[in-house]
Every structure is written in C-alpha cells, then in structure tokens.
Amino acid sequence: MQKGLLDLHNVMRWLILLFALLAIIKSLSGMSGKKPFGKGDKRIALFLMICCDIQLLLGLVLYYLNGWWSVLIGGTSMASKYNRFFSVEHAVGMIVAIVLVHIGYSLTKKDIPDNTKFKHLFWYTLIAMLIILATIPWPGREVVGRPFFPGMSA
Numbered sequence: 295m296q297k298g299l300l301d302l303h304n305v306m307r308w309l310i311l312l313f314a315l316l317a318i319i320k321s322l323s324g325m326s327g328k329k330p331f332g333k334g335d336k337r338i339a340l341f342l343m344i345c346c347d348i349q350l351l352l353g354l355v356l357y358y359l360n361g362w363w364s365v366l367i368g369g370t371s372m373a374s375k376y377n378r379f380f381s382v383e384h385a386v387g388m389i390v391a392i393v394l395v396h397i398g399y400s401l402t403k404k405d406i407p408d409n410t411k412f413k414h415l416f417w418y419t420l421i422a423m424l425i426i427l428a429t430i431p432w433p434g435r436e437v438v439g440r441p442f443f444p445g446m447s448a
C-alpha cells in the first residue's frame with residue numbers, strides 16, 4: 295500500500311505544478327489586461343487547492359507509515375541530511391506552500407476589485423510554487439533525490 299501511496303504522491307506533484315503554472319499565467323494576464331475575474335480563474339485556483347489538500351493527506355499518511363514521525367519525536371531528525379530533509383524540510387516547506395495556496399484562493403472569494411484578486415492570486419501562488427520547487431526531492435539532488443515518475447531511476 296505504501297508503494298501505491300508514494301507513487302500517487304509522486305505523480306500528484308505534476309498536477310500541482312500544472313495548476314500553479316496556469317494560475318500564475320492567468321492571473322498575470324488578468325492583471326495586465328485588466329480583465330474581469332471569471333469563473334475559469336476561480337476554478338483553476340480551486341483545483342490547485344484541492345490537489346494540494348489531497349497531496350497533504352497523502353504526505354501525512356506517508357509521513358506516519360514511513361516512520362518519519364518516529365524520527366521527529368525520537369530526536370534523530372538532524373542525524374543525517376536524508377532524515378532532516380524528509381522529517382523537517384520537505385514536510386514544513388510543503389505545508390507552508392499549501393497554506394499560501396489556501397490564502398490565495400480564499401482571497402478570491404472576498405468582495406474586492408478583480409485586479410486585486412488577480413494580484414493576490416499571482417503572488418500567493420508564485421511564492422507557493424517557488425517553495426514547492428525548492429522542496430521537491432528532484433532526481434539528482436544529493437542523498438534525497440527521487441525519480442520524476444514512479445518506476446524511473448533518480
């Protein structure tokens with residue numbers, strides 16, 4: 295079961311990056327073209343948030359099943375780069391990014407000018423995406439590197 299959850303967690307990253315990129319591009323074009331904030335814009339932000347929440351749930355289950363919780367409370371998080379990355383850096387970085395995605399989406403529901411909605415969505419999503427990109431265990435990353443897709447080599 296853990297393998298299936300990890301594979302799903304691996305693949306979900308691409309959906310998140312896709313929706314984040316779309317939200318950034320659409321809000322940038324909305325801001326510069328002074329367009330109305332439409333249903334499509336809100337839907338992309340919503341899909342991004344839903345994918346992030348699924349990823350959070352998968353991550354928390356994996357965190358527990360793969361023993362990272364024991365590493366954290368056992369005080370061995372700093373024992374190696376590998377432990378530090380998965381028990382602290384990856385989990386904390388991603389949770390911060392997911393909170394930013396939630397704030398960005400919730401601000402689109404406020405009664406504020408459309409241009410301000412685009413601006414909020416753009417900045418919150420951009421910062422979230424940068425944190426996500428920085429805390430993904432990309433292939434080739436020393437010690438912690440993982441494959442682009444399940445079954446590939448890192």
Ligand code: HEM
Pocket residue numbers: 300301303304306307310346349350352353354356357358360362380384385386388389391426430431440441443444
């Ligand atoms: C946007 C959010 C996230 C993205 C894009 C992401 C991405 C990834 C990727 C690409 C992997 C490697 C998968 C593989 O080995 O095939 C991974 C592993 C993992 N992630 Fe995440 N993750 C996110 C959020 C989280 C969160 C919030 C947690 C926990 C609180 C978490 C916990 C884990 C754990 C425990 C592993 C597996 C480490 C091991 O092999 O034991 N992830 N993540």
